[in-house]
Amino acid sequence: MIELKDVNFKYKNGDIVLKDINLKIQEEEFVTIIGKNGSGKSTLLKLIGGITKATKGQATVDEIDLSNKKNFMDIRKKVGIVFQNPENQIIFNNVHDDIAFGIKNLGLDNIEKRIKEALKTVNMEEHENAESYDLSMGQKQRITIASVLSMGTKYIVMDEPTAMLDSEGKETVYEIVKKLKKQGYTIIYATNVMDEILYSDRIILMEKGMIVKEIKPNEILENIEELKKRKLQIPPKIQTLLKLREKGINIDLEEIM
Numbered sequence: 352m353i354e355l356k357d358v359n360f361k362y363k364n365g366d367i368v369l370k371d372i373n374l375k376i377q378e379e380e381f382v383t384i385i386g387k388n389g390s391g392k393s394t395l396l397k398l399i400g401g402i403t404k405a406t407k408g409q410a411t412v413d414e415i416d417l418s419n420k421k422n423f424m425d426i427r428k429k430v431g432i433v434f435q436n437p438e439n440q441i442i443f444n445n446v447h448d449d450i451a452f453g454i455k456n457l458g459l460d461n462i463e464k465r466i467k468e469a470l471k472t473v474n475m476e477e478h479e480n481a482e483s484y485d486l487s488m489g490q491k492q493r494i495t496i497a498s499v500l501s502m503g504t505k506y507i508v509m510d511e512p513t514a515m516l517d518s519e520g521k522e523t524v525y526e527i528v529k530k531l532k533k534q535g536y537t538i539i540y541a542t543n544v545m546d547e548i549l550y551s552d553r554i555i556l557m558e559k560g561m562i563v564k565e566i567k568p569n570e571i572l573e574n575i576e577e578l579k580k581r582k583l584q585i586p587p588k589i590q591t592l593l594k595l596r597e598k599g600i601n602i603d604l605e606e607i608m
């Protein structure tokens with residue numbers, strides 16, 4: 352379990368970016384975090400990934416203190432991170448070497464087996480010997496996901512992993528995220544692609560560094576005004592559903608989810 356108690360975070364030069372965050376994420380949960388740019392999503396995810404430390408409060412993953420530098424390697428074995436831009440995460444051009452690097456860094460064995468299994472999960476097994484500059488952005492992002500999977504972490508933090516991809520790339524990567532959920536990974540997923548919020552277990556809404564609301568995807572219709580008030584886009588699929596309903600065509604929410 353990931354547990355944040357009264358967590359605050361402030362950059363050295365600036366304002367408080369996370370305010371009194373209280374959050375529990377159970378194993379195998381798929382949690383989506385939404386909020387306008389600057390609301391603190393990335394900062395929260397970095398904190399959960401052990402990259403930034405809370406300036407106040409307690410943050411733990413499986414009871415390991417996320418704020419203690421000494422725990423860094425233990426945290427890396429628990430929490431994998433996928434960022435927005437895969438090009439910032441890929442170090443070696445060769446796909447095999449890039450994934451191997453992360454595994455070796457953690458001192459894990461069965462390197463070849465880990466690489467093959469991870470590439471299979473993201474449907475990239477044919478590209479083990481490819482050079483990353485030959486890959487599309489979506490394929491590169493699948494490699495960074497494979498890299499995380501190869502390290503065997505149970506928690507995966509994903510910070511807008513589809514933001515830089517074309518629509519096909521977005522879809523392929525998001526399908527993999529859903530597959531990981533089915534396989535039992537715990538996923539903490541920030542997004543601005545509003546249709547993506549419909550498929551997680553719960554949606555956390557951030558504003559100005561605070562968690563201001565938590566909803567379940569099947570409560571989305573009752574929360575349209577809430578999204579509008581927070582200046583967030585209504586998921587396009589929901590917009591279509593509402594338009595059809597106006598015309599008397601009644602489609603159940605379940606049908607589109």
Ligand SMILES: Nc1ncnc2c1ncn2[C@@H]1O[C@H](COP(=O)(O)OP(=O)(O)O)[C@@H](O)[C@H]1O
Pocket residue numbers: 362364365368386387388389390391392393394395
């Ligand atoms: N390195 C930094 N130094 C100072 N302030 C930062 C830094 N990174 C982000 N911020 C500020 O922290 C706030 C939250 O940013 P961020 O966590 O990136 O939000 P989001 O991911 O929701 O867009 C913003 O006001 C941003 O300007």
Ligand SMILES: [Mg+2]
Pocket residue numbers: 392393394510
């Ligand atoms: Mg961000």
